[in-house]
Amino acid sequence: MARALVRTPATARPGEVVEIRVLLQHPMETGFRPGADGRVLPRDIVTRVEAHFEGARVFAADLFPAIAANPYLAFPLRITGAGNLVVTFEGDNGFTHRETAAIRLA
Amino acid sequence: MTTRRALLAAGGLVLLVRPAWATPESLRKAIDTFAGGKDVRNGRVTLAIDTLVENGNAVPVSVSVQSPMTAADHVQRIAIFTPQNPLPEVVVFHLSPLNGRAQVSTRMRMATSQPVIALAQMNDGSVWRHSVDVVVTLAACLEGN
Numbered sequence: 001m002a003r004a005l006v007r008t009p010a011t012a013r014p015g016e017v018v019e020i021r022v023l024l025q026h027p028m029e030t031g032f033r034p035g036a037d038g039r040v041l042p043r044d045i046v047t048r049v050e051a052h053f054e055g056a057r058v059f060a061a062d063l064f065p066a067i068a069a070n071p072y073l074a075f076p077l078r079i080t081g082a083g084n085l086v087v088t089f090e091g092d093n094g095f096t097h098r099e100t101a102a103i104r105l106a
Numbered sequence: 107m108t109t110r111r112a113l114l115a116a117g118g119l120v121l122l123v124r125p126a127w128a129t130p131e132s133l134r135k136a137i138d139t140f141a142g143g144k145d146v147r148n149g150r151v152t153l154a155i156d157t158l159v160e161n162g163n164a165v166p167v168s169v170s171v172q173s174p175m176t177a178a179d180h181v182q183r184i185a186i187f188t189p190q191n192p193l194p195e196v197v198v199f200h201l202s203p204l205n206g207r208a209q210v211s212t213r214m215r216m217a218t219s220q221p222v223i224a225l226a227q228m229n230d231g232s233v234w235r236h237s238v239d240v241v242v243t244l245a246a247c248l249e250g251n
């Protein structure tokens with residue numbers, strides 16, 4: 001099971017723009033690298049990351065093999081109120097993962 | 107022709123037949139697809155990346171765009187491209203006025219020393235560009251360890 005971290009500020013004021021940081025444990029195998037037996041390892045990457053805040057999509061990213069292993073993404077978010085930020089990951093071989101982080105007001 | 111010249115010629119042919127990285131042609135195609143046929147202009151985008159990188163396996167990279175991020179004027183997409191990785195595309199970020207600011211960060215792989223190109227597409231369709239030449243001392247492993 002994959003592990004993901006979604007880092008939000010402990011508290012935020014309405015109207016403030018904060019940085020959300022996302023880190024996912026994933027090999028991001030490029031599909032260009034030979035393994036120990038000399039054969040090219042099949043591609044296994046995360047292709048899509050989305051963030052929804054209270055139902056509205058606030059961020060999305062399409063990832064390609066050139067993203068480093070254990071992908072890290074940071075994006076800004078304007079705080080409109082308290083709620084849950086849901087980050088979803090989709091990838092090769094049916095990979096899916098979902099992580100929720102709470103946003104609290106100061 | 108001497109044997110050595112024949113060998114050199116053969117080597118050149120092998121390189122012509124199968125380029126080990128994305129060709130400028132595929133880079134141009136990828137950028138055209140992203141820009142939707144619009145002209146790509148320099149400015150508004152700032153790509154923050156070290157110009158000398160020790161480890162090409164994880165290169166921190168950050169892109170910011172001058173934009174008020176209002177409903178009338180905001181950044182819709184930010185993309186990173188490289189000419190000499192196996193694929194030209196690195197990442198495409200989708201933003202909206204909900205972000206409040208146009209700045210994104212990630213960590214990328216670099217197969218060799220090369221320029222890194224950041225593009226931003228505004229909601230009016232205009233596309234802006236900033237490119238930085240980066241020297242990589244240890245490339246991301248393409249050929250195993």
